[in-house]
Every structure is written in C-alpha cells, then in structure tokens.
Amino acid sequence: MLCILGESGSGKSVTLRALMKLLPKYARVTGGIEVAGRDVQAMNEGQLQDFRGSDVAMIFQEPMTALxxxxxxxxxxxxxxxxxxxxxxxxxxxxxxxxxxxxxxxxxxxxxxxxxxxxxxxxxxxx
Structure with missing residues (x-):
C-alpha cells in the first residue's frame, strides 16, 4: 500500500489522477506510468475499469463531490x-x-x- 501525503498544492491529486489515467484529455503526460509491471498508459477503458478500485484507488479531497x-x-x-x-x-x-x-x-x-x-x-x- 502506498499513501501520498503532502501540503496543499504539492501535486498529490494530479499525481494520482495521472496514475489512474483520470486527467483531462488535454493534459500531457510525459514518461511512463507503470504499476505492478503494467503500463497504465497502454490500458484500454475496460482494463482501466478493472485496474481502478482493485489495484489503485483514490480518496478525493472534496467530500461533497465524492459521493x-x-x-x-x-x-x-x-x-x-x-x-x-x-x-x-x-x-x-x-x-x-x-x-x-x-x-x-x-x-x-x-x-x-x-x-x-x-x-x-x-x-x-x-x-
């Protein structure tokens, strides 16, 4: 298990959104994102749905929009x-x-x- 902590504005949410391939389409990701030997950038939508929640998860900061x-x-x-x-x-x-x-x-x-x-x-x- 990995937990990312940091001050406000330090990039925690952006980092996790990139890791889960949840950034907007206009966002540019350079380099690679690999989790447990799997290339996240190469995953299709079905693979991403299986990946999110089972291998990676994120607790969003804004409680009123999380549910x-x-x-x-x-x-x-x-x-x-x-x-x-x-x-x-x-x-x-x-x-x-x-x-x-x-x-x-x-x-x-x-x-x-x-x-x-x-x-x-x-x-x-x-x-």
Missing part, C-alpha cells in the same frame, strides 16, 4: 463491492452495513443520502 447525492451511501458502497469483487448485490449491501458499523445506527445510516451524513458529521450528532 453522489442521488443514491444512498449503502447503494454506493454496494455498487463498488459488486463491481470490483464480483459479489452479489446482497453481499454488497452486507458490506455497506459492515462499513457503516462505526455509526450508532449502521442499518439506518447505510440508507442515508451523503448530505445527511455530512451534516450529522459537521454537527457532531450521531443520531
């Missing part, structure tokens, strides 16, 4: 589990409940929209 407000937190965690682990939808939702076990009410919080979770975190309220 989609249309779907519940549980649905978004479950979708990731189903996609990257080949699990069933039920297994994905079980994982979502497990991931939300840090909440006082994990079953309810997995059904919350991201804005509800962020407002509760900001207020310090667990209920």
């Amino acid at each position: 989609d407000p249309v779907f519940t937190i549980g649905q978004q965690i479950a979708e990731t589990v189903v996609r990257h682990e080949g699990s069933s939808r039920a297994a994905g939702m079980a994982r979502a409940l497990d991931c939300s076990s840090w909440c006082r009410s994990p079953r309810r919080s997995a059904g919350w929209r991201p804005i509800r979770m962020s407002s509760r975190a900001a207020s310090g309220s667990g209920r």
Whole structure:
C-alpha cells in the first residue's frame, strides 16, 4: 500500500489522477506510468475499469463531490463491492452495513443520502 501525503498544492491529486489515467484529455503526460509491471498508459477503458478500485484507488479531497447525492451511501458502497469483487448485490449491501458499523445506527445510516451524513458529521450528532 502506498499513501501520498503532502501540503496543499504539492501535486498529490494530479499525481494520482495521472496514475489512474483520470486527467483531462488535454493534459500531457510525459514518461511512463507503470504499476505492478503494467503500463497504465497502454490500458484500454475496460482494463482501466478493472485496474481502478482493485489495484489503485483514490480518496478525493472534496467530500461533497465524492459521493453522489442521488443514491444512498449503502447503494454506493454496494455498487463498488459488486463491481470490483464480483459479489452479489446482497453481499454488497452486507458490506455497506459492515462499513457503516462505526455509526450508532449502521442499518439506518447505510440508507442515508451523503448530505445527511455530512451534516450529522459537521454537527457532531450521531443520531
């Protein structure tokens, strides 16, 4: 596991976006990007989808854009589990409940929209 830390503006996000081939089309990458012996620049979209989330992942800095407000937190965690682990939808939702076990009410919080979770975190309220 590799964790990249640095001051604001030091290039962490740009570096990870390049590593995951998520930079805009107009961005220019020189040199090579290789992860575990695989050339990231040569990967097609299908290979990139398998690569992202299973081999590399990024926690984006802006919490209000990291989760989609249309779907519940549980649905978004479950979708990731189903996609990257080949699990069933039920297994994905079980994982979502497990991931939300840090909440006082994990079953309810997995059904919350991201804005509800962020407002509760900001207020310090667990209920």
